[in-house]
Amino acid sequence: MNSGAQVLWLAVIALSAFVLAQPSHLSAQHATPSARPASGEVRALWVQRATITSPSSIRALVQSAKAAGFNTLLVQVRGRGDAYYQSKLEPRPAALSRQPLTFDPLETVLAEAHQAGLRVHAWVNANLVSDAEPSLLPEHLVYTHPEWLMVPRDLAADLWTVNPRSDEYLAALSRYARAHSDRIEGLYASPLQPASAQHTLKVIADIADRYAVDGIHLDYIRFPGSDYDYSPAAIAQFRRYVQPRLSDAERRHYDARAKTEPLFYTQMLPQRWQEFRQERLTDLVTRVRSAVKVRRPAAIVSAAVFPDANEAAVHRLQNWEGWLRDGLLDVVCPMAYTTDPALFRSQIANVRRLAGARPVWAGIGAFQLSSLEAVLNIRAARELGVQGVILFSYDNLVGSNTSGNYLSTVGHDAFDE
Numbered sequence: 001m002n003s004g005a006q007v008l009w010l011a012v013i014a015l016s017a018f019v020l021a022q023p024s025h026l027s028a029q030h031a032t033p034s035a036r037p038a039s040g041e042v043r044a045l046w047v048q049r050a051t052i053t054s055p056s057s058i059r060a061l062v063q064s065a066k067a068a069g070f071n072t073l074l075v076q077v078r079g080r081g082d083a084y085y086q087s088k089l090e091p092r093p094a095a096l097s098r099q100p101l102t103f104d105p106l107e108t109v110l111a112e113a114h115q116a117g118l119r120v121h122a123w124v125n126a127n128l129v130s131d132a133e134p135s136l137l138p139e140h141l142v143y144t145h146p147e148w149l150m151v152p153r154d155l156a157a158d159l160w161t162v163n164p165r166s167d168e169y170l171a172a173l174s175r176y177a178r179a180h181s182d183r184i185e186g187l188y189a190s191p192l193q194p195a196s197a198q199h200t201l202k203v204i205a206d207i208a209d210r211y212a213v214d215g216i217h218l219d220y221i222r223f224p225g226s227d228y229d230y231s232p233a234a235i236a237q238f239r240r241y242v243q244p245r246l247s248d249a250e251r252r253h254y255d256a257r258a259k260t261e262p263l264f265y266t267q268m269l270p271q272r273w274q275e276f277r278q279e280r281l282t283d284l285v286t287r288v289r290s291a292v293k294v295r296r297p298a299a300i301v302s303a304a305v306f307p308d309a310n311e312a313a314v315h316r317l318q319n320w321e322g323w324l325r326d327g328l329l330d331v332v333c334p335m336a337y338t339t340d341p342a343l344f345r346s347q348i349a350n351v352r353r354l355a356g357a358r359p360v361w362a363g364i365g366a367f368q369l370s371s372l373e374a375v376l377n378i379r380a381a382r383e384l385g386v387q388g389v390i391l392f393s394y395d396n397l398v399g400s401n402t403s404g405n406y407l408s409t410v411g412h413d414a415f416d417e
Contacts, residue, residue: 026126042361042388043415044072046123048395049079053095061394062112068411072119074217074390077106080186080201082142085211089203090136096330100310106211113347114212121215121300122207126200126284127306128220130187132177134170141199142187145169147233148196150188150223153263156230160262184224191284192234192277200284205291208299215300216292217333221285222316223277238276241267245272277317285328300330304363306333307347309354324358332358333390337365339373345380352384361388367396371409378414 045065051057052075054237064072077084085106096103111119134142139388142149147164155176162169177184191197204216223229239258241266244250257264266273289301305320306312313319323329332355336347344383348362360383366374378389391397397406 001134004343010131026269033082034063037085040387041382042072043070044074044121044388044390045070046359046363046390046393047073048393049076049093049105050095051075051395052084052109055103057106058112059107062109062118064114064396064398064405064407065113066116066408068405068406069117069415070411072121072214072388072390073109073394074112074121074123074215075106075109076123076125076219077207078124078224080125080131080135081189082137083133085204085207087206089199089206090141091135091139093125094137101161106213108205109203110212115207121217121302122211122213123217123219124204124207124217126204126288127188127223128185129189129190132174132184132186133180134174134187137273141189142170145196145199147231148158148189148193148199149173149231150190150229150234151231152176152184152225153227153230156235160232183222185390186235188220188224188228188366190229190231190234192229192237192280193231194237197280197287198283201287201291204288205295208292208295213296213299215302215330216288216300218285218288218303221281221303221404223281224313224316224317226274226317229277232262232267235262237280238273241276242269242272274314274317278319281317282322282328284317285323286326289328289384295378301328302331302333303329304333304335307336307351324355331361331362331387333363335338335363335365335392336377337363337368337392339365339368341373341376341380348384348386352386360385361389362386363390363392365379366391366406366410367393371406373412374406375409375413378410 042232043382047061050060061109079093081090083090084093084096086104098107109119130140130142134140146169151159151173155172159169159172173187177186189200191200207213208216246254254265254268292299292301303323305318306316309321313321320329320332324332326332332351333349334351336344338344338347348360352360364374364377369377374391382390391410
């Protein structure tokens with residue numbers, strides 16, 4: 001080997017050693033260009049309502065998010081049929097009892113975040129209106145309109161003749177939710193009942209009308225399970241829906257059986273019962289989108305969804321694939337809350353495929369991941385072509401990393417690449 005070749009060879013060795021010695025996030029950046037952050041990438045945090053109960057906690061939220069490189073906050077302003085803003089439609093939560101009545105959490109977040117250059121989406125829990133243990137506020141929906149609450153099939157026969165205004169009715173639903181807390185988050189309002197759906201619509205329209213939000217984010221825009229809603233009012237709605245599609249003989253037969261078997265229509269027409277519930281929920285999403293866009297055309301309408309489209313549609317009556325196809329959502333946010341990197345990648349890839357041209361913001365269950373695992377999920381989502389990422393949740397992550405601040409670590413390794 002001549003002297004020129006020796007110099008070139010030594011230079012190659014030195015360069016290789018330098019690359020291998022770089023931190024892992026730099027190596028990954030150069031090895032996988034598609035994992036680099038894209039221009040305009042949404043870097044969001046889900047922010048639960050407990051964080052916006054004081055001006056100081058809101059300032060800390062905005063400062064932490066801004067310093068870590070996040071640019072969007074999805075702030076929970078309707079948690080359980082309550083209002084973390086000024087509302088004439090729903091009660092002010094007990095969590096704000098120590099604050100003056102003039103304190104408006106949503107308005108404060110908007111002022112602080114917009115001044116810092118962050119976007120704010122109002123996160124609204126649509127159908128979930130109460131924990132299993134009902135609110136103590138007498139003006140809460142569970143007391144003013146208990147007839148709007150979804151009923152599980154297991155309780156349908158027992159509650160069929162019970163007055164919804166009686167203590168027994170609400171107590172039975174509460175006990176059932178507590179006994180099945182592994183799969184049921186609490187008490188749900190039914191989109192199958194027109195008055196109930198109209199109330200939900202009015203709540204969301206009111207927010208869009210009075211607050212300069214950058215978006216409306218729908219959560220719990222689903223049923224707790226396919227075994228809901230078997231309330232008398234919902235069954236009555238289904239009967240009216242399906243009867244024009246029956247022959248006279250079928251209608252007479254079904255009506256006769258339904259006198260002693262209240263659920264007979266749903267048992268004989270399970271596919272139509274499934275479709276009816278999906279359609280009514282889709283109708284609510286349609287009306288929400290229209291109401292938001294009329295009041296605030298630039299606002300983004302998004303929804304947190306189960307990443308498996310079939311599971312969402314069949315078991316939660318949440319046909320988000322159809323919502324995207326019909327242009328009802330501007331963004332879909334799959335809740336890919338898994339600790340398995342391969343499963344995360346598979347879920348996001350499937351959603352990205354089904355979404356087509358519609359943007360996807362990958363929901364990352366950071367509450368159960370280390371900061372490194374969260375960063376790896378962010379990079380994987382980028383490689384799959386998403387337009388943004390959302391970490392669940394700010395409240396779980398602040399100060400949770402014993403080796404340093406979780407948010408700043410994620411920001412340094414994922415956003416500063």
